[in-house]
Amino acid sequence: MSEKSLADVLLHPVRWRIVRTFSGRELTTTQLRGLIDDVPVTTLYRHVGVLADAGVLEIVSERRVRGAVERTYRLDQTRQAVGESGAAAMSREEHRDAFHLLLAGLSSDFEAYLARESIDVLADHVNYNQAALYVTDEDLERIQRGFADLLTPYLRAPDETDSGTHRRLMMTTILLPDDT
Incomplete structure (x- = not known):
């Protein structure tokens, strides 16, 4: 599948939610259904x-459950995002759609957080801000490598023996040039 086709696949709200839910996790469709319970089962399975x-x-494992095959999936580590060639091939409208989909997902996540019975933005480490950076291309590459080195150990869900002290946070970065 070409990178452009991959972008087309990802530019669907339900599939985008599925991808975001799998981020850093290995799940069966049954587990996924428990996390995305507002989408009809047949629709969810079709999008998976x-x-x-x-x-x-990608399929991580398969096992027989009551005569059916239960598959455990994870994001293919080599195809988690549209690559450089795919991004370069996207039209302005496709970039706009992808960005709006990202913003809609962020807004939905934030609304879900605010809808909780009790929230504590300090204890929950909720943070959102925007800052101007003054960098050279070399500075930006160094910052991006530093983020990758810093965050890589935290991008996978802990194994099943975890004591439950880990919690899942979603981190989003957006870099845009500012010509002002």
Whole structure:
């Protein structure tokens, strides 16, 4: 599948939610259904199939459960995002759609957080801000490598023996040039 086709696959709200839910996790479709319970089961399974066929999700393991095969999936580590060639091939409208989809997902996540019975933005480490950076291209590359080195150990869910002290946070970065 070409990078452009991969972008087309990812530019669907349900598939985008599925991808975000799998981020750093290995899940069965049953576990996924428990995390995305507002999407009809057949629709969810159909979109998992589309993502698997596109190579976005890969099968980690299979086991027999009551005569059926239960598959455990994860994001294909080599195809988690549209690569440079795919991004370069996208039109302005496709970039706009992808960005709006990201913003809609962020807004939905924040609304879900605010809808909790009790929130504590300090204890929950909720943070959102915007800052201007003054960098050279070399500075930006160094910052991006530093983020990758710093965050890589935290990008996978802990194994099942975890004492429950880890919690899942979603981190989003957006870099835009500011010509002012």
